[in-house]
Amino acid sequence: GSDVRGLVCEAFDQIAAALPGPPTTVWVLAGDPDDEFTTGLAGGVNGTTAGSGKIWLHLVPLAGWVDRIPAAMAHEHHHSVWLGRHYEGKECQALLNYLIMEGEACMFAGILYPTGPQPWTQALTCDQEQEAWERMKPDLGATSHEVMAAFMFGGVDGLPPFCGYTIGYHIIEAYLRQNPDAEVEGWTAMDANALLVQSGYDGLVDI
Structure with a gap:
């Protein structure tokens, strides 16, 4: 909803100020409630970087899930910046x-x-x-x-x-x-x- 959108936008502004990166689109998606990682360690917030400037957030509403969004976004933003600046076409190389x-x-x-x-x-x-x-x-x-x-x-x-x-x-x-x-x-x-x-x-x- 709009509250999540506002949180995502506010967090992204803070994150990008700390590490400037490419123009970025964040897709906020319904997560899979049967996915063990999303509902377990990830606490309802599972981020994926699909390339430089492309972040997916898969969300499952669980206790405390909203508080996990900023850190998950920061993690994925770092990947996005790394991919934009240092990716050499060999994925993670090794x-x-x-x-x-x-x-x-x-x-x-x-x-x-x-x-x-x-x-x-x-x-x-x-x-x-x-x-x-x-x-x-x-x-x-x-x-x-x-x-x-x-x-x-x-x-x-x-x-x-x-x-x-x-x-x-x-x-x-x-x-x-x-x-x-x-x-x-x-x-x-x-x-x-x-x-x-x-x-x-x-x-x-x-x-």
Whole structure:
């Protein structure tokens, strides 16, 4: 309804001020109430970036769902900007690029909306994270959709879903600990390998 439209427009103005991007159309769509991710971890708000300047929000009215819209939009806007500026026609190129892209989007959303739940950034215990990272490292250059999807969404034996999101987020977190004055425009543009090296991340973030 009009209330959701107003919230989307207001949030987008805030988000675009923090990270200017392309002219953008946001489609607000009815979500699938039978989709486990939308009604589970996503809390009724499932965002998709269909290309630079194209964001889909799939909504299922659940408790607290409206409060999740701004952070979901920030996440997708970061993807939209990244696709517009840094996409090289190779999708995410490799697993490491995918980790970094999702980690950056989660970090951007968290900076703007620190109370917005992002449970996929907390999918691992410390022991699980160390194990997941050791198992990922040989495949960081993998371009197989199957390999990337397994680490990002689930399918690796013994590892929980979304471990790639958690590790990607922790790589960015580690980078920002090492580079506290870095700005979003700068780290969004960084090469994934350089960012990983400069983060010092190796399976754990020192608190």
